[in-house]
Amino acid sequence: MTTAGLKSAPGGALRGTVRAPGDKSISHRSMILGALASGTTTIEGLLEGDDVLATGRAMRAFGARVEQEGVGRWRVEGKGGFAEPTDVIDCGNAGTGVRLIMGAAAGFSMCATFTGDGSLRGRPMGRVLDPLARMGATWLGRDKGRLPLTLKGGGLRGLVYTLPMASAQVKSAVLLAGLHAEGGVEVIEPEATRDHTERMLRAFGAEVLVEDRGGVRHVRLPEGQKLKGTHVQVPGDPSSAAFPLVAGLIVPGSEVTVKGVMLNELRTGLFTTLQEMGADLTISNVRVESGEDVGDITARHSQLKGVVVPPERAPAMIDEYPILAVAAAFADGPTVMRGIGEMRVKESDRIALTAAGLQACGVTVEEEPEGMTVVGTRGGNHPVRGGGKVITHGDHRIAMSHLILGLAAQEPVEIDEPGMIATSFPGFVSLMTGLGGSIVEA
Numbered sequence: 001m002t003t004a005g006l007k008s009a010p011g012g013a014l015r016g017t018v019r020a021p022g023d024k025s026i027s028h029r030s031m032i033l034g035a036l037a038s039g040t041t042t043i044e045g046l047l048e049g050d051d052v053l054a055t056g057r058a059m060r061a062f063g064a065r066v067e068q069e070g071v072g073r074w075r076v077e078g079k080g081g082f083a084e085p086t087d088v089i090d091c092g093n094a095g096t097g098v099r100l101i102m103g104a105a106a107g108f109s110m111c112a113t114f115t116g117d118g119s120l121r122g123r124p125m126g127r128v129l130d131p132l133a134r135m136g137a138t139w140l141g142r143d144k145g146r147l148p149l150t151l152k153g154g155g156l157r158g159l160v161y162t163l164p165m166a167s168a169q170v171k172s173a174v175l176l177a178g179l180h181a182e183g184g185v186e187v188i189e190p191e192a193t194r195d196h197t198e199r200m201l202r203a204f205g206a207e208v209l210v211e212d213r214g215g216v217r218h219v220r221l222p223e224g225q226k227l228k229g230t231h232v233q234v235p236g237d238p239s240s241a242a243f244p245l246v247a248g249l250i251v252p253g254s255e256v257t258v259k260g261v262m263l264n265e266l267r268t269g270l271f272t273t274l275q276e277m278g279a280d281l282t283i284s285n286v287r288v289e290s291g292e293d294v295g296d297i298t299a300r301h302s303q304l305k306g307v308v309v310p311p312e313r314a315p316a317m318i319d320e321y322p323i324l325a326v327a328a329a330f331a332d333g334p335t336v337m338r339g340i341g342e343m344r345v346k347e348s349d350r351i352a353l354t355a356a357g358l359q360a361c362g363v364t365v366e367e368e369p370e371g372m373t374v375v376g377t378r379g380g381n382h383p384v385r386g387g388g389k390v391i392t393h394g395d396h397r398i399a400m401s402h403l404i405l406g407l408a409a410q411e412p413v414e415i416d417e418p419g420m421i422a423t424s425f426p427g428f429v430s431l432m433t434g435l436g437g438s439i440v441e442a
């Protein structure tokens, strides 16, 4: 892990074709469902980022055999359930990992103690502990359900649960617990969130019933579902593809293609928003891989204009607002982002850090409790200054977003802590330098 900072500098156009790394959400789920299932699950294209590797180690601790067979190729031998772990489960930096694993573990009559890094220990776990407790699980831990905590599961009853916030992690925790709950579970989503758990549960042989009732999704998992190992082809991660694609849009003269990007519409809100801003983004070669639409996306340098992002689009692009804010800095006029309070409880307070990072680079940003407005500098007329030293608080997306900004600004941009980039996008620096970007140790 690099300890020095990193610096990105403006230079020539970015050009080339790259492959998106495996999707993080699907990679976590392939490990967890593989471990819960009976028999063999083979995975291709797994994201070998630190978050997913921590989930793989956790699955071993719960009794599964998890082996790497090649680059991105893994085999999970599930035992049809979890066995009690003999040590603390450390989920590292991964909210997705710990929340989904707690849901899965709650189904079994055993105790498991969970922890994570400093960032994860500060994030709210009550959002999954509340529904799990209603199902009959118990837990002991710090105030407000922060990690570390011990969860005791087993003997769960069914639950009909309306999500109090748009969170695929909470939905997934309830569904995974529901695999071993009397009467099954139903999750009601007033705002649709990424549906990978539903799709993948089906691929592992479970019956999942999804109904849209007046714009509200009802996801029902009937009692008694059994999972069987399967093959998972992990598609490219749109949240990671966002970085080289936005770089292609804001660095003059650029043309960047990212191949194999998942196009699930509950994940592609950023691309829709960029197109509304006037981005030259073209999608080609659309095909279906493991039940998900996948395509190749080409971004050409574009003069963007500011837009109002519909708040209801937030769940489909929640991790992409920091990089959208960077694109918005290069646009003509303000870009208004609202309904994004969830950004404050990610790896960092992403509204505060995005605003602070952009302000350090000479961009005007107005912060709101659940939103922010980035005032674009009208591209060539008033270029983005850059030159900031950005505090990332160990947040990978804050780090990558500001490094992208530095490739298109007038002065280099420095970030303090690049090590965490490996949680979601271990090849980020080499991929960007391969396209012609200048990113070096600070």
Ligand SMILES: O=C(O)C1=C[C@@H](OP(=O)(O)O)[C@@H](O)[C@H](O)C1
Pocket (backbone or CB within 6 Å): 024, 025, 026, 096, 166, 167, 168, 169, 170, 172, 194, 318, 319, 342
């Ligand atoms: O389910 C998932 O894989 C994820 C859901 C989102 O979190 P929330 O469920 O907290 O919105 C997202 O931010 C995270 O990166 C991955």
Ligand SMILES: C=C(OP(=O)(O)O)C(=O)O
Pocket (backbone or CB within 6 Å): 024, 093, 094, 095, 096, 097, 319, 346, 347, 397, 424
């Ligand atoms: C929020 C994120 O991940 P997680 O919640 O899994 O830590 C992310 O990757 O941007």
